[in-house]
Amino acid sequence: MDKALQPSDAEAGAILEALRANPAFLPVSEAERTAIEAFRRGVRGLGAGRTVIEEHRRSPWLFTLCQGWAFRYKTLSDGRRQILSFLLPGDFMGLQDEFVEGTSYGVEAATDVILAAYPREALWSFFREQPRLGYAITWMVANEEKFVDDNLVTAGRRSAAERVAMLLLHLYRRAERVGMAAHGCVAFPFSQQHLADALGLSLVHTNKTLRKLQRMGLHRLEGGVLQILEPHALERLGDYFERPL
Numbered sequence: 604m605d606k607a608l609q610p611s612d613a614e615a616g617a618i619l620e621a622l623r624a625n626p627a628f629l630p631v632s633e634a635e636r637t638a639i640e641a642f643r644r645g646v647r648g649l650g651a652g653r654t655v656i657e658e659h660r661r662s663p664w665l666f667t668l669c670q671g672w673a674f675r676y677k678t679l680s681d682g683r684r685q686i687l688s689f690l691l692p693g694d695f696m697g698l699q700d701e702f703v704e705g706t707s708y709g710v711e712a713a714t715d716v717i718l719a720a721y722p723r724e725a726l727w728s729f730f731r732e733q734p735r736l737g738y739a740i741t742w743m744v745a746n747e748e749k750f751v752d753d754n755l756v757t758a759g760r761r762s763a764a765e766r767v768a769m770l771l772l773h774l775y776r777r778a779e780r781v782g783m784a785a786h787g788c789v790a791f792p793f794s795q796q797h798l799a800d801a802l803g804l805s806l807v808h809t810n811k812t813l814r815k816l817q818r819m820g821l822h823r824l825e826g827g828v829l830q831i832l833e834p835h836a837l838e839r840l841g842d843y844f845e846r847p848l
Contacts, residue, residue, distance in 0.1 A: 608648030608715055615646035618669050618717055627781045628693055629739070638733050642725060647718045651792070655718065656697055658709030664720050665697040671716035672792055675708045676800070686801035688750050689713075689774060689793075692781050697723065698744050713792045758803045761841070763812045766802045769841030771822055775831050791829035816840075 610618060622628070623636075631639065646669065649655060655673055656662045673690040687708055690696065699707050721729075730737035757766050774791075778784040799809040816822055821837050823830040831837065838844050 604647045605650045605653065608650055608717075610646055610648055610717060615717075618646070619719065622669055622692060625693070625781060631736070635733060635736055638729070638736065642721050642729050644720050644722055647720055649712050649716050649718065651712055651714050651716075653712050655710040655712055655716070656708070662697055663723050665695065665723055665726065666710075666721070667719040668692055668694045668696065669717040669719055672713040673710055673716055674713055674797070674801075675710050677708050684800045685803070686797060687754070688747065689777075689801070691777055691783065695740060695743050698726075698740065699747075713797070763802075763804055763808055764816065765841050766804065767798065767809070767812045767816060767841075768821065768837045769843040770798065770802060771816075771824075771829065772831065772834060772837045772841060772843055775829060775834075787831045787834075789829050791824065791827055 623631075644664075655666060658676070658678060668690050669692055671692070673694075673696075675687040675690065675696070676684050677687060678684045690710070696710050730740075757769060761769065774793075775784055775787075775789055778789045783789055795809050795813065796806055798804075798813070799806045802809065804812070813824060816837075817824065819836075821831075821833045821840070823832060
């Protein structure tokens with residue numbers, strides 16, 4: 604926890620209220636809201652670049668990302684990194700480790716983030732007492748399997764241009780869905796190395812492909828802002844027509 608970023612109780616309450624009110628998320632009953640608040644053990648702030656979940660250490664905590672961007676990753680012994688997915692407000696982190704030996708991935712904050720923390724040891728009691736919410740949490744984890752399938756198709760069949768087009772549009776649409784993007788623009792904290800690590804491309808190839816698509820007038824990525832100029836062209840190029848749930 605970074606003390607300089609730690610929200611006050613009033614600030615934390617406002618952040619959580621804003622998240623609950625976001626139309627991207629399903630409403631909960633008053634009883635379910637009370638159960639969630641009893642399950643939660645505080646709201647924490649972490650700075651950009653800080654580790655949320657260590658890759659090779661089982662965390663006693665589960666987290667919901669309330670504000671900011673983060674990403675899940677795995678590294679090889681020589682330090683090469685694969686970014687598995689990018690995380691936005693509402694995403695739940697850490698549950699996969701309930702079903703595997705050891706720790707399956709790490710999570711890093713890409714921007715300053717606000718996190719709601721939940722004790723792992725209380726998870727199964729929460730599932731028993733709140734089966735509807737337990738199902739919803741399990742659904743979120745199962746939905747990540749679809750992202751795994753999409754990533755496999757991307758790595759195995761999409762060209763470099765198709766990969767970049769798909770990822771830019773996917774991230775923009777997810778950000779737009781939770782109110783972080785508007786009018787084709789979104790604050791974009793990711794470097795070309797992040798994109799290369801997500802797409803399985805070299806940094807040089809990623810750079811060339813981004814510049815090629817920008818020259819084609821499909822997007823603009825400057826000064827930490829991604830602007831989608833031709834969404835339909837990016838859809839066709841990336842063969843990506845879905846909207847995030």
